Amino acid sequence: MTTKNQKTLIVGITVAIIFVILGVFCFSYAMETLDVKAEELGAQEQPVYEPPLPDYVIPGMDNEGGALLLGVTSTLLLFVVGFGVAKILGKKKS
Amino acid sequence: MHIPDGFLTLSVIIPTFIITIVFWAISIKKVKLSEQQIPMMGLLTALFFAAMMMNYPIIGGTTAHLLGGAAIGLILGPFAGCISVSIILVLQAFLFGDGGLTALGANVLNMGVIGVFVPCIIFLVANKALKIKTTTALFATIFISAFFGDLLAAISAGTELGLSTPLFGYGLSVAVPAMAINHSIIGVAEGIVTVILIGTLFKLRPDVLEKSPILGKLAMLKDKVTGSA
Numbered sequence: 264m265t266t267k268n269q270k271t272l273i274v275g276i277t278v279a280i281i282f283v284i285l286g287v288f289c290f291s292y293a294m295e296t297l298d299v300k301a302e303e304l305g306a307q308e309q310p311v312y313e314p315p316l317p318d319y320v321i322p323g324m325d326n327e328g329g330a331l332l333l334g335v336t337s338t339l340l341l342f343v344v345g346f347g348v349a350k351i352l353g354k355k356k357s
Numbered sequence: 358m359h360i361p362d363g364f365l366t367l368s369v370i371i372p373t374f375i376i377t378i379v380f381w382a383i384s385i386k387k388v389k390l391s392e393q394q395i396p397m398m399g400l401l402t403a404l405f406f407a408a409m410m411m412n413y414p415i416i417g418g419t420t421a422h423l424l425g426g427a428a429i430g431l432i433l434g435p436f437a438g439c440i441s442v443s444i445i446l447v448l449q450a451f452l453f454g455d456g457g458l459t460a461l462g463a464n465v466l467n468m469g470v471i472g473v474f475v476p477c478i479i480f481l482v483a484n485k486a487l488k489i490k491t492t493t494a495l496f497a498t499i500f501i502s503a504f505f506g507d508l509l510a511a512i513s514a515g516t517e518l519g520l521s522t523p524l525f526g527y528g529l530s531v532a533v534p535a536m537a538i539n540h541s542i543i544g545v546a547e548g549i550v551t552v553i554l555i556g557t558l559f560k561l562r563p564d565v566l567e568k569s570p571i572l573g574k575l576a577m578l579k580d581k582v583t584g585s586a
Contacts, residue, residue, distance in 0.1 A: 349394070352437070
């Protein structure tokens with residue numbers, strides 16, 4: 264990988280982590296239009312699956328520290344998965 | 358904009374899954390990624406996952422988040438963009454329960470297909486018609502493309518919910534305008550963020566944009582890359 268690409272990745276991941284910090288500490292309250300309309304109707308979610316980390320919370324760590332840890336870890340995981348998939352798809356064509 | 362389990366009827370779930378699977382198959386078959394784009398796909402996938410964690414207050418006490426489809430699609434192309442946004446949505450559903458599994462087809466259709474392909478198509482048509490030559494025209498076109506990507510994704514979500522009566526009691530006449538009006542505000546934010554991101558790459562890494570099947574068609578970008586080489 265070129266130095267230019269490495270620099271871009273470092274800056275980009277840093278910005279992503281800043282987004283996570285802002286998401287955890289400043290913009291964490293979520294009440295989407297869909298939620299409001301569902302509430303008005305009394306419509307209930309009917310999950311068909313129990314996710315391991317429901318609502319972005321580590322079980323037993325329902326605080327901002329846990330949310331930050333989960334947010335940063337997940338962002339890095341998404342980078343690895345995105346990079347890995349891109350690498351496989353890139354190879355397929357070469 | 359993530360639709361949970363229990364809000365969509367089978368008559369909406371099945372067609373949305375079929376359309377999504379068709380787009381996944383086409384995207385995997387057609388995607389082309391250069392050496393520079395491979396790490397960029399990882400980066401943009403992570404960046405917009407993180408961006409989706411920020412919920413902006415909009416109107417009436419509601420919030421909304423960025424989709425990222427416009428930026429990813431314009432930078433990497435619609436096929437890589439569709440795959441990248443799908444990775445985010447699949448992991449959000451399976452790890453965090455953000456978006457239902459039965460609604461995964463609808464969520465990918467809204468955010469990963471419409472949210473990605475619409476901005477790319479608008480940009481290509483505008484560039485063909487206007488032959489974009491100035492940065493002002495470029496940024497205006499990017500803004501409009503991103504805005505309409507979000508707006509149409511929201512209208513699509515509203516349509517799916519509106520067609521899912523009685524599970525989601527509001528019909529099309531309530532669900533579509535509610536989603537469209539509120540999400541048009543986040544569409545403005547999506548437009549601004551997309552312009553900032555692509556504007557920064559245009560200035561600092563035009564070589565990355567040159568490889569884009571969408572932005573790479575800009576004559577002014579080719580001139581910039583040739584000029585800086």
